[in-house]
Amino acid sequence: MKLSFRWYGDSDPVTLDKIRQIPGMYSIVTAVYDVPVGEVWSDESIKKLKEQTENSGLKFEVIESVPVHEDIKLGKPTRDKYIENYKENIRRLGKAGVKCICYNFMPVFDWTRTQLDKTLSDGSNALVCYMEDLKKMNPLTGEFSLPGWDTSYKKEELKSLFDDYSKITEEDLWDNLEYFLKSIIPEAEKNDVLMAIHPDDPPYPIFGLPRIITCEKNVDRFLNIVESRYNGLTLCTGSLGCSKTNDMVKLTAKYAKMKRIHFMHIRNVLILDDGSFEESAHKVDYGSLDIIGIIKALYDNDFKGYVRPDHGRMIWGETGKPGYGLYDRALGSQYIMGIWDTFKSIGK
Numbered sequence: 001m002k003l004s005f006r007w008y009g010d011s012d013p014v015t016l017d018k019i020r021q022i023p024g025m026y027s028i029v030t031a032v033y034d035v036p037v038g039e040v041w042s043d044e045s046i047k048k049l050k051e052q053t054e055n056s057g058l059k060f061e062v063i064e065s066v067p068v069h070e071d072i073k074l075g076k077p078t079r080d081k082y083i084e085n086y087k088e089n090i091r092r093l094g095k096a097g098v099k100c101i102c103y104n105f106m107p108v109f110d111w112t113r114t115q116l117d118k119t120l121s122d123g124s125n126a127l128v129c130y131m132e133d134l135k136k137m138n139p140l141t142g143e144f145s146l147p148g149w150d151t152s153y154k155k156e157e158l159k160s161l162f163d164d165y166s167k168i169t170e171e172d173l174w175d176n177l178e179y180f181l182k183s184i185i186p187e188a189e190k191n192d193v194l195m196a197i198h199p200d201d202p203p204y205p206i207f208g209l210p211r212i213i214t215c216e217k218n219v220d221r222f223l224n225i226v227e228s229r230y231n232g233l234t235l236c237t238g239s240l241g242c243s244k245t246n247d248m249v250k251l252t253a254k255y256a257k258m259k260r261i262h263f264m265h266i267r268n269v270l271i272l273d274d275g276s277f278e279e280s281a282h283k284v285d286y287g288s289l290d291i292i293g294i295i296k297a298l299y300d301n302d303f304k305g306y307v308r309p310d311h312g313r314m315i316w317g318e319t320g321k322p323g324y325g326l327y328d329r330a331l332g333s334q335y336i337m338g339i340w341d342t343f344k345s346i347g348k
């Protein structure tokens with residue numbers, strides 16, 4: 001298992017110098033942020049990221065994300081142009097030494113929460129998703145956005161995207177995913193870049209938009225579309241795991257055994273009675289997920305991929321990008337590695 005850490009580039013208050021001091025840190029997880037979704041990343045930007053990373057003594061092996069243009073998800077005629085760009089990005093990143101690309105296939109919105117700074121009982125704050133609030137949110141009228149979202153849309157553009165999605169079914173979305181995968185996976189194979197889809201977060205339709213990477217049955221279906229190791233997963237424990245029906249220990253063991261997990265996002269969530277959830281500290285008894293069981297499943301199946309501590313709470317007065325402060329993610333990383341090292345030392 002290779003420890004990694006998300007870094008948002010020069011504008012990230014969490015600097016590479018700080019990240020490299022976290023014990024066991026191996027690779028940076030980053031992306032080119034100055035290019036609109038769907039366009040080709042310049043060789044210069046990729047080179048700069050690689051140099052910055054390597055000069056800090058870290059590897060440049062994981063990209064999160066190369067975002068997928070909405071026209072691809074919608075199956076519009078213009079998708080072929082964007083797919084060609086996507087393939088070019090795979091080639092360029094592969095040439096630069098990238099081994100794994102994380103992406104998602106969520107219509108319009110990436111991860112979604114109802115509050116980014118809910119104060120917990122210990123005075124820290126965290127991302128939460130409360131069902132009652134989620135029902136009241138309307139991205140077409142509300143003046144809110146989340147850090148994971150593409151904020152470049154104007155209200156009218158968002159409206160027309162919603163109209164487009166109202167005309168397609170979940171099965172259409174599957175067809176469009178299939179078309180995309182069949183085009184890009186051969187390119188990933190040629191360039192030795194492992195593609196790792198991120199599950200939908202939360203794993204159910206929101207705002208009337210379909211979501212399909214949500215549960216075991218659908219992940220199985222996804223993996224079967226292209227039976228190649230290069231068509232793999234970013235298994236995000238907190239995304240799938242905030243739905244009680246997803247047994248994360250079982251899923252981790254199953255897909256790790258199949259060698260289809262290339263990237264693990266590990267975090268804990270506390271699931272409330274009505275399906276709402278709060279992001280909690282990684283430590284097993286702070287949330288609803290069996291983090292130790294998940295890591296054991298990885299260990300038992302000789303997991304060799306990348307892992308990153310996913311969102312952390314904001315602690316010790318830190319401010320910054322919600323979910324992506326230094327301190328709690330660093331603590332989480334040491335919890336994860338501590339469990340891993342313990343299994344390593346006691347053996348299977």
Ligand code: DNO
Pocket residue numbers: 064065102103104110111148198236265311323
């Ligand atoms: C949230 C992240 C996601 C993830 C994308 C992958 O913090 O895990 O935003 O990067 O869904 O494409």
